[in-house]
Amino acid sequence: MSQSTPRPAQARTLDDSTLIARARSVLTIEANAVTALAARIDAQFVRAVDIVLQSRGRVIVSGVGKSGHVGRKIAATLASTGTPAYFVHPAEAAHGDLGMIQPDDILIALSNSGSTEELLVIVPFAKRMGARLIAMTGRADSPLAQLSDVHLDVGVAEEACSLNLAPTASTTAALAMGDALAVVLLDARGFSPEDFARSHPGGALGRRLLTHVRDVMRSGDAIPFVTPEASFADALLEISRKGMGMTAICDVVNGAPGKLLGVFTDGDLRRLLERTGNITGLKIAEVMHTSPRCITPDALAAEAATKMEQLSITRLLVIDAQGILVGALNTQDLLTAKVI
Incomplete structure (x- = not known):
């Protein structure tokens, strides 16, 4: 099989200043x-x-x-x-x-x-x-x-x-x-940007403009939550079991999450242990944050990413218009969906 002959190297005929000027x-x-x-x-x-x-x-x-x-x-x-x-x-x-x-x-x-x-x-x-x-x-x-x-x-x-x-x-x-x-x-x-995204569904722009929170959030049994009457130990078990580093605290209606009342994170646990060594007998309602960071399921996933970045947090709870807990997501969920 014949091989092509390599082209000989060419000497540069322009000096640096002439090359740049050209x-x-x-x-x-x-x-x-x-x-x-x-x-x-x-x-x-x-x-x-x-x-x-x-x-x-x-x-x-x-x-x-x-x-x-x-x-x-x-x-x-x-x-x-x-x-x-x-x-x-x-x-x-x-x-x-x-x-x-x-x-x-x-x-x-x-x-x-x-x-x-x-x-x-x-x-x-x-x-x-x-x-x-x-x-x-x-x-x-x-x-x-x-x-x-x-x-x-x-x-x-x-x-x-x-x-x-x-x-x-x-x-x-x-x-x-x-x-x-x-x-x-x-x-x-x-x-519109949404129209443009529909022409580019396989690209990063399409994912950012077409992917909503509901598409990437964890739902159903994957949502970490306990009732306000739950013991501190039960809340820690839920945090560990669901693997999101937090648990929501909410009412329960027919076995499903109801109105969101608060949140407790693994960061809150560290800060609590620094303040007091005695956590025996605590109820989760006594130490939860009553103003959790939330987003709606209809919001763009890219909006969730921006919100996390602005608030320097790594997870959000998802609630509907009535304040009912419907999901949860973290930065790993957004990375997996290639939104960020």
């Missing part, structure tokens, strides 16, 4: 290209937004080469922010995938020159089917711009490439314009 120049050129777009946000951009909002179809993004890579990212951003979208390669569309575009759809075509042959092949067919065309090009007089229902000018004064050839500033400008369109559509739709 990198800064690239960033400046690209930043200027994006800044210049702000002055071009006009009635054409508003029309593009309205076309998308009024459409009953989807947004299909298409482009070739570097524009295609940018187009994939724009489609992904639109889809994750409330605008159904996907990417179709124009060459594949010309060989059968054009059937993926329907009359109610909107085609966003990206081409810096506005003369990309593969796009110019499929655009007339897409428009004939009834699809609307939003073109992002660097030339308002280009064939693609002339065919469009809306033209968004993403032209740049120069590429960041020292040869002024490699798509650099132009792709950055197109990407930024795509982001502007996606974010404005997000705002126009009233897209």
